[in-house]
Amino acid sequence: MIPISTIRENPEKVINRLTIKNIDAKSAILQIIALDDVRKETQRNMDDLLAQTNNLAKEIGILFKSGKKEEADALKQKNTDLKEQAKALEQKLEETQTKLQSVLVQLPNLPHESVPSGKSAADNIIVKQAGEMPVLQPDAMPHWDIATKFDLISFDMGSKVTGAGFPFYKGQGARLQRALINFFLDEAIAAGYHEIQPPLLINEDSGYGTGQLPDKEGQMYHIGIDNLYLIPTAEVPVTNLYRNLILQKSDLPIKNVAYSNCFRREAGSYGKDVRGLNRLHQFDKVEIVQIANPSDSYAILDTMIEHVAGLLAKLELPYRILRLCGGDMSFTSALTFDFEVWSAAQERWLEVSSVSNFENFQANRMKLRFKDDSGKTQLAHTLNGSALALPRIVAALLENNQQGDQVRIPHALRAYTGYDYISLPKV
RNA sequence: GGAGAGAUGGCAGAGUGGUCGAUUGCGGCGGUCUUGAAAACCGUUGACCCUCACGGGUCCGGGGGUUCGAAUCCCUCUCUCUCCGCCA
Secondary structure, three states: OOOHHHHHHOHHHHHHHHHHOOOOOHHHHHHHHHHHHHHHHHHHHHHHHHHHHHHHHHHHHHHHHOOOHHHHHHHHHHHHHHHHHHHHHHHHHHHHHHHHHHHHHOOOOOOOOOOOOOOOHHHOEEEEEEOOOOOOOOOOOOHHHHHHHOOOEEHHHHHHHOOOOOOEEOHHHHHHHHHHHHHHHHHHHHOOOEEEOOOOEEOHHHHHHOOOOOOOHHHOOEEOOOOEEEOOOOHHHHHHOOOOOEEEHHHOOEEEEEEEEEEOOOOOOOHHHHOOOOOOOEEEEEEEEEEEOOOOHHHHHHHHHHHHHHHHHHOOOOEEEEEOOHHHOOOOOOEEEEEEEEEOOOOEEEEEEEEEEOOOHHHHHHOOEEEOOOOOEEEOEEEEEEEEEHHHHHHHHHHHOEEOOEEEOOHHHHHHHOOOEEEOOOO
16 A cells, blocks of 8 residues: 555656556546545544643543532533544544545555556566576477376375365475575575564455555455355465564564465466466465665665575576566566576466565555654565476476476575476386 | 353453543563673553644454443453263
8 A cells, every 4th residue: 555645745756657557547636535534534523623632631530529510511511523524534534544444455555667658568678687598408398298197196085085276296296385485485595584484364444554455356265154265376375474563673674584385366267377397276385575774675675586586596597577568567566586497398488476566555554663863763675486386397397397297406406395396107 | 062261552451430542560662771792770662544744533352232431330243261962
């Protein structure tokens, strides 16, 4: 949520910035300012009345003690009347605030100055490409066929037991998953992140705090009987840990890493996008999350990008980094870089990480603040990034490293997998 | 799931209808003393809203109610603890 102070300070700038995200916010901004004016005036009037009732109540107390009952009774009536007026104002104040909130909540975060304009993924800017694209043999297979050939993953079993998009990992495939999770966690810990194991279910307040609610209600699995949501990413619990906290400046930056299962309904996806591991309803991901001093957050974003790039280099995967354009950025983000790996058999780039600075957008929603040098509380910045999401990494590893009857494992992973090559299952 | 107890400021812990935003202790910060430190002593120490400011208002787990007046009484929700049951 954009702080209302930001809007009041420079409404024109806010409107201009939001055009980068292809939003015409003019009427919303004007409405917000008008509602905020009403809010202030109503509050002022209500406070005046309440001050009067407070004073009267004290007087009545004193009168009672000194036995002047009639005078006290007269004041009582007066105070009841004042109280009723105050009540009416309180109601108006609440209505105004609710309305104000509902407009504010619908505004996406302001994009950073460096965000290019654009309508869709086609307008993203490639800022870096690294690694060698492998040349495959003519009989090379897409990863879903490799997974079957080496008995690594069963999509059919998942469909039977749960539904499409919930695969079973088996044998060397399961081991590969575990290897990647441990590799990613160890790399993050070596980079100074603190490991967290979060709950996989979150409540409504948490969904609201990081911005999934109310914006993306339909994308999360909802447990109606307990009103809980399955997490779409560890970002939600790990960031909400700090909801409603006032941290010390010396606490920052906070660097956490969490492995979790992620659950996404992915309503409306179809075709080759969802083939094999390309898009799942349940998948594994290691997420890095930082809570930062605003003055440091963009430098921190750079370190997170370097961290993710380092992982891909160690996995020997060709990748590219995209600076997302306004039209392709998420609701909550101020600046996002996506990482894509080359999936050689499918001959397409697959998104495996998204690294974002949310500035104070999430912090404002969840009242995450810190005390600065002058002892004032101010909103912190939040950042996160996938480091990394597993399924598409597995897809690229399998496709890029296939060598007939075996699949080569990159050196960095071998200590974790316990095997150097995936081999055909023993019959 | 059943029975009971509880939720107060960074922490501990008073406060059961009237100048209580809240006694006190610890911790934190500032000062006196000291070559320095400790001890002792003095002072200070929550968040949010309105206001240029003075000042005013709100907040004692969340929400609602009673009352002229609520941290204190009532209702409700959430959470914590103890005992019983079940259980990885």
